[in-house]
Amino acid sequence: MVSFIEGVEVIKDSLTSDYLRLIITPLYKGYGTTMGNVLRRILLSSIEGSKIIGFRMSDLPHEFTYVNGIKEDGPRIALNIRNLVVNLIGDYSIENPKSYVIRKVGPGFVSGSDIVEGEIIVINPEQVFLTMERDVEIEMEIFLAKGIGYKSAQVSKEAFSYPLNSIALDSYFSPVVKVNFQVEPTRVGREIDYDKLTLEIWTNKSINPWDTFIKAISILKDHLTIMENPKERVKDEKHKLILIQSLNLKKRVENLLLREGLLSVDKIIKKSRNDFMEMDGFGEKALEDLESKLHDIGMSLKEDINEA
Structure with a gap:
């Protein structure tokens, strides 16, 4: 049996608004590379971010055209909008995006500084x-949402009914733009056969880099918990190991569950209707979708105490 080394430290070596360098040491030989690879993949693929997923503009019926009096053509405007970095406050998804309208008279520029809204933090x-x-x-209307990873314009159009003449955009939601790690030998007492892991994280400033590290650890822990003690699970409970991705929930509901760390059915059925209604953004429609999908596999939420 492998025991963990006592005194493992996680050291913030350098931290700015868009950069973190931390050191994890000491680790058993080989664990530095293992942990570095896993954390890097999670950080790049699974951290929630915010993005403009589409827009609509007066006199611009589709992307591949131009508007009289506007210097940029449609493709350039779309590219410029995609380059805006935002942090969206609230429960918004590609199925239920946040809408914001900009109205302005020229000559001059339309830029991120024209977005003045409490729920939209422009970086x-x-x-x-x-x-x-x-x-x-x-007059320009933009649509903003939270998400994980990459979502194409086509996926966005299938998830949300945009107003006429809207232009959906490809969206890469991840606030993490780059991750590097390095493994070096280190000493524990007289022994030198240990690893020191140095992890570097770059973000787009919409999230504190340290917070991305904490979220990555939480995601990893939740996934490992699902696999914990598999021999103790009896055959007639094997359906409880179903991950929420297999329930075919609406994407918004799935994202809400992921945010709360409810990755599998066995975690979900330990909570009651009241528990879900107290969660930020979890309304009646989301609850109906969840209960319907649980019913399909013969499961249900825990009974509320006041109903017992």
Whole structure:
């Protein structure tokens, strides 16, 4: 049996708004590479972020055209909008995005600084969307959502009914832009056969890099917990090991469960209706979808105490 080394330290070696270098030491030989690879993959693929997923603009019926009085053409405007970095507050998804309308008269610029909304934190307000070369009037509606990983414009259009003449965008939600790790030998007493893991994380400033590390650890722990003590589970309970991705829930409901760390059926059925209704963003429709899918596999939520 392998026992863990006493005194393992996680050291914040350097931390800024978009960069973290931390050191994890000492680790058994080989564990540095193992942990570095796993954490890197989770950080790049599984941390929730916010993005503009589409927009609609007056006199721009589709992306591949231009508007009189506007310097940029449709593709350039779309690219500029995609480059805006935001942090969205609230329960918004590609099925239920946040809408914000910008109205402006030229000449001048339309940029991230024109978004003034408590639920939208703009990280790079200097990002220009378009340039009005004369006194044209622009009305632009943007749609913002939270998500994980990459979602194509087609997936976005299938998930949400955009208003007429809207342009859906490919969206890469991850706030983590780069992760590196390095493993070096280190000493424990007289022994030198140990690993020191140095992990570097770069973000787009929409989230504290240290928070991404904590979230990655939590995601890893939750997934490992699912596999804990498999021999103790009896055959007639094997369906409890079903991951929520297998329930075919609405994407918004699935994201809410992932956010709460409810990755499998066995965790979900330990909670009652009241427990879910107290969760941020979990309403009646989300609860109906969840209960319906549980019913399909012969399961149900825990009974509320006041109903017992």
